[in-house]
Amino acid sequence: MRKGIPEKTVQRLLLYYRYLFFLLQQGAKNISSKSLADLLEIKDSQVRKDLSYFGQLGKRGSGYDVLALRDKIANILGIDKETNVCIVGMGNLGSALAAYKGFLALGFRIIAVFDNSKQKFGHKIKGYQCYDINQISKIIEENDIKIAILTVPAEAAQETAIKLEKAGIKAILNFTPVKLSLSKRTKISNVDLALELKTLSFFMGK
Amino acid sequence: MRKGIPEKTVQRLLLYYRYLFFLLQQGAKNISSKSLADLLEIKDSQVRKDLSYFGQLGKRGSGYDVLALRDKIANILGIDKETNVCIVGMGNLGSALAAYKGFLALGFRIIAVFDNSKQKFGHKIKGYQCYDINQISKIIEENDIKIAILTVPAEAAQETAIKLEKAGIKAILNFTPVKLSLSKRTKISNVDLALELKTLSFFMGK
């Protein structure tokens, strides 16, 4: 079912989800692809094409049922079941992400945070018990964690990523500016903050 | 010169830049599109196509001069001149970004940070003087700031964005999960942390 679905489509699905969530609170019962598209400043055909990957979810003449569509998307994206994650590297960014509420709303639960500094482990950071990175195998196994958010300094990125892979992590959200070299089996997604800012400034006013 | 250049190309340019910077430190004089491509796990033709948007930068037979290419990319991306930015919203994420070193390496200088809380303004946060958001017009004018990093809570995002636009901000790096509605003139780039994590988990193991 999730074969050949463009990444962009998955991303938009989440944007649809957020609007549907909001619309439901407003008491909306139905919505057309046109209205949803207008809210996001995209084309209505884009909305319909995206949704069509997952079946015939709408009704000709009246559009989509807001509640049913929201729940369907929640199901497609797995928002309806909890996914455990850990954060590795408790510097400024790691700590900020530990406190970030946006993950919870999408079904993510931060189960553990790791660092390599004796000063930090054993203590609580943003309410989470901080563990020694070398204990990771034990803790991710005990807690069924498959996803790690990597926020260590660039110098430590590659070696830490290898530790994560060995420990059984299947996907890494990589906030370091390092191209991680791991087996094809491990899924990596890069969030490069400086790159985003540079791209923005390049196209500014264009 | 920067008309019709794909955003993806600009992003890769920065990745090339980082590797060239590193290679130069290693003492490399020349590099082929093939070697550079292999480091990034992309195709060599992609590297050449990307660079070809900006002229004939290589030399047949021997490849690209590392120093010259690095400097050319720095020039294209404007890394060689400083760009002033501000951060708006000094919660966890805003504070973490204020301390983030990666911006500096690309020519960005954080000039001011803003918040709306009396507890915060007047004080220093991560070494930066925190100002009242309502003073923004004055401060961005005085300091020639055209770019803002927006890290306020979702509820305050749209109203704050309007303030930024009114004050003369031309580009916003938006970390809130809100679709900002501003004039076409203002360039917006969205960094949606929860979306990145959800996309990653969707494709995990696929």
Add this chain to the structure above:
DNA sequence: GACACAATGTGAAATAATTCACAAATATGA
């Protein structure tokens, strides 16, 4: 200098993503 090898630059081809456009289904109102 001539020959073999290396590597670019770039049209053309292939692939991917978006948008169009319209038949089909549903809704609405007289």
Add this chain to the structure above:
DNA sequence: TCATATTTGTGAATTATTTCACATTGTGTC
């Protein structure tokens, strides 16, 4: 019930991006 409106779902067309493939240029060796 019938005519008209709406709105989906989806092939086809378009547009964007990547990859191919090769002529051309430069390098190194004898």
